[in-house]
Amino acid sequence: MKKTIALICAILMLTVSVVACTASGKTETSGAIKIGATGPLTGGAAIYGQACANAAQIAVDEINALGGLQFEIRYEDDAHDAEKAVNAYNALKDWGVQVTLGSVTSTPAKATSALNFEDGIFALTPSASNPSVVEGKDNVFQMCFTDPNQGMASARYIANTGLGSKIAVIYKNDEDYSTGIYQTFAAEAKKLNLEIVSTTTFTADSQNDFSVQLSDAQAAGADLIFLPMYYQPASLILAQANQMGYAPKFFGVDGMDGILTMDGFDTTLAEGVMLLTPFNADASDEKTVNFVKKYQEKYGEIPNQFAADAYDCIYAIYQACQNGNVTADMTAQQINEIMKAQFTSMSFDGLTGEKMVWGTDGMVAKDPHGMVIQNGAYVGMD
């Protein structure tokens, strides 16, 4: 009952905001290419949406300062909700969007990418990693790894380095991201003869208590727990395992990124936690140092991997626009064709990887790096 009423309220509010947006959105073209995106700027996943919006803004400001090609970026809030994302996408269309960064998270991205394909508006999502976001859509590309890619890479990494012999997996079975990684991890683990001794799940509604999942893993004698999930539930798992006096190795995925910057988080809990991630804010190369410094100055935080992905997205689009001679007076559909050709043929160097290339399926090929948390900071494992 509450949900139904909440839904009605939400729809009403959205109608109002969409109307408001269409009213204010009819500004004249300023000679800049309009880049639009939807992401969770509010709600539980807001940290990702805000990271992407912040970083994209930094990249756009940098590019505009160079002169030449000019960009204008606009993020619409989707609150990590597919329905709201569709409304946000429509608001962007009314604004006259020419290129999009898709959606930040997978569930909304599934909805918006279908519209991107229908309308022939190019999308390069920084972080929506579910394969169904790009599947069957020739104009939707990903900057992040796909979930299968992560699950597979994690299984291979664990097998190659002999990190664990008995593995437990806890995943969130009402989330595409978590389930997607788990499935490919399990399939690859089977191929590699990794023994999974315990598999347990949780949902958004039951993500407080992990005592059962952890005692199951402990009883099965697991020496490594794989956590394909975002860092909020992971922080609870670490705290509760610690309370139980259970200390296996923990292996996370890119969603684990952000755990160290949580307010009040006891970083000793995360000591020794490993994860695969393409971006390391502590890296000493010039590009990363420059980006981290700017982000910190402007927003007072260390950027996470989502921010780096969004920053790379803008530069990848910039590179494609320059190579393809895109101008601001082209229609979204014209730009779409140029982008498709560019992205399947170019190689891009960014914060999250060197020499990235995209397949016609829209998935990116780049190498994940193993990181381990030591003394409250990420350290490269290889």
Add this chain to the structure above:
Amino acid sequence: MSFLSHLINGISLGSIYAIIALGYTMVYGIAKMLNFAHGDVIMVGAYVCFFALNSFGLPPVVGVLLAMLICTALGILIERLAYKPLRAAPSLAVLITAIGVSYFLQNGALLLWGSNSKVFPSIFNNAALHLFDGQLTIGVTTLITIAACVVIMIGLTLFTGNTKMGKAMRACSEDKDAAILMGINVNRTISVTFAIGSALAAIAGVLLCSAYPLLQPTTGSMPGIKAFTAAVFGGIGSIPGAFLGGILLGIIEIFAKAYLSTELSDAIVFLVLILVLLIKPTGLLGKKTVVKV
């Protein structure tokens, strides 16, 4: 041994549901309204305590008292601004208002404190009792949660049974108009009910976040709904019922996860609820009442 440890975890989770459910049931029993914002008052209480401890370095006791104080004020304010003007309105209008207040608090928290999750500091040191050669571990947080729940339940029962204000509350619950005729200030009684309910919410918030130290603007909403279920399960309006319902819900949830399926645990919890309500529509300890329309 794992059975015993699941049982204790279940009681611990159930105690938190029970404390929240007590707040729901108090307000429902006396004001006859479902205060859906209750879960979000919990969240506010947890945030207040978090900032008192983390930003101002106050001792935990002061943090908890401050949280209770602010939540009490917030509860009275919400009642005064949002519910009191609707006293004569149909209950559906009040229900919608309560949902509105719930969203208002969540989004207000988002605006004030940001979307980044915070990790609640451990108030009670992380010590644990190790029994049977360490096969069974009981955290201090668990023990304190259970103890707090029992104390609150007994306290509330005594309060409503023996004090003048408590009797006034029961009178309002029985028949509002008759209570007015007997010289009871119904508005004041309802305000006091909200004050007590909100102070309980603050305690629940602190305990919830001590047990599961993740704090975000939506922290209170799901436990709030589960606790509401617990209150209905035990018989809404009944104080021992809320206690029993909360504890049972926690135990069922943990057992369902441990012995049946982690994927279906919530479905099982609500299935049990449906079965209980089919057999006993007023809940386990609910009073049978004749509804007068």
